Amino acid sequence: MHTIAVIGAGKIGEVLLSGLLKAGWQPDRLVATARRGERAELLRERYGIRVLSNEEACAEAEVLAIAVKPQDAAALMADLGQHIPREKLLISLCAGLPTSFFTKWLAEGTPIVRVMTNTPALVDEAMTAISAGPHATAAHLALAEELFSPLGRTIRVPESQQDAVTALSGSGPAYFYFLVEAMTDAGILLGLPRQVAHDLIVQTAIGSAIMLRDSGEHPVKLREAVTSPAGTTISAIRELENHGVRAALLSALEAARDRAKEIADQNL
Ligand SMILES: NC(=O)C1=CN([C@@H]2O[C@H](COP(=O)(O)OP(=O)(O)OC[C@H]3O[C@@H](n4cnc5c(N)ncnc54)[C@H](O)[C@@H]3O)[C@@H](O)[C@H]2O)C=CC1
Ligand SMILES: O=C(O)[C@@H]1CCC=N1
CATH class of the missing domain: 3.40.50.720 (NAD(P)-binding Rossmann-like Domain)
Structure with a gap:
């Protein structure tokens, strides 16, 4: 050994x-x-x-x-x-x-x-x-x-x-925690006690992560299964798209990747 x-x-x-x-x-x-x-x-x-x-x-x-x-x-x-x-x-x-x-x-x-x-x-x-x-x-x-x-x-x-990889999975936990923090605040906005909002979103994150890992389904399929016609989820998704959340993630990860390169350049 x-x-x-x-x-x-x-x-x-x-x-x-x-x-x-x-x-x-x-x-x-x-x-x-x-x-x-x-x-x-x-x-x-x-x-x-x-x-x-x-x-x-x-x-x-x-x-x-x-x-x-x-x-x-x-x-x-x-x-x-x-x-x-x-x-x-x-x-x-x-x-x-x-x-x-x-x-x-x-x-x-x-x-x-x-x-x-x-x-x-x-x-x-x-x-x-x-x-x-x-x-x-x-x-x-x-x-x-x-x-x-x-x-x-x-x-x-x-x-x-x-x-x-560093931008995606190295820093990745921080993005999920950021999301949980923001969603907990959203729960507060909707009138839930902080602890209840926290517990709801943490368990939802765990359940969703396990389904992603174990179901073998594409994330789009899993999202579609939650998104009922004229239902609640699609109203939220429209807001996420209106606020450019997908584009923000693309830019965020590009920034993390670029920062990794910059760190290398500053230390070479
Ligand atoms: N924190 C994270 O999520 C991740 C960090 N990394 C990488 O892991 C490395 C460490 O990160 P962290 O653990 O977060 O940093 P940290 O600051 O907690 O740990 C670095 C340690 O190195 C010690 N150190 C610095 N110079 C030294 C020297 N000459 N001799 C002995 N000890 C010395 C510091 O006192 C400190 O305890 C970094 O290069 C980071 O890029 C990689 C993946 C994830
Ligand atoms: O933020 C950082 O620089 C380190 C590398 C990946 C996660 N944490």
Whole structure:
């Protein structure tokens, strides 16, 4: 069994650590690094894992999962790159950064895999997309899948699609929460108590998501089944179309994709 180091165990790094522990990884196979002492202490207490310096973690683990913010990656790699021998596998979780970003700090031949996951990993329902970067073999991709499959679903995509994946499923949970928040407000407008509105919409979201996943039906079909002739739903749909919600989503995701590219450009 490999030892995995999560370099920069913040929100996403912690999700990965807790998922691996739930999947049966032994705490002595997991190592984390953190910038702040209190964070290190919390991770030690919560998970019983070792929290080391970046350099020690690199020496200890065969797989290095880079989970710092993209804006912190250059400083990290400038310090750490020289301590990473080519036998290690580097897995980047950083939004926007292409695998070519990392190669300049790494020994020639070091394998890199790029991953985009999302926060539903906390409830074992992540969507994780995995791409081979330079020198990543089928075995490296299989190892990345082994690490992320306990957190939910995994798919493989070409690296050229990762910015789009980031815009769609990486950021996706935020769009659904935004929608739930707005629909709860709409319930308040219609006179429902906040808690009732919240409960109604959360269960409706869960039911709709399960139907989308399990029915095998196209979303248009599912929507049509709710939309009665001259009924209530079509009145609401007309307002959504009048307000350009579909166009807003297209623009929103394009903006997220463009921001991923911009992050890369600012850090290259
Ligand atoms: N939050 C999300 O929904 C998602 C985030 N990501 C990506 O995951 C990465 C991490 O994001 P979050 O967990 O949200 O950020 P975060 O800010 O919660 O975690 C990053 C952690 O890295 C630590 N750090 C920074 N520089 C360090 C260094 N030199 N040595 C050790 N630790 C260092 C910070 O102290 C922080 O705890 C980002 O690159 C982001 O693009 C990917 C998918 C989803
Ligand atoms: O907002 C962000 O930059 C990160 C990447 C995907 C989700 N959160």
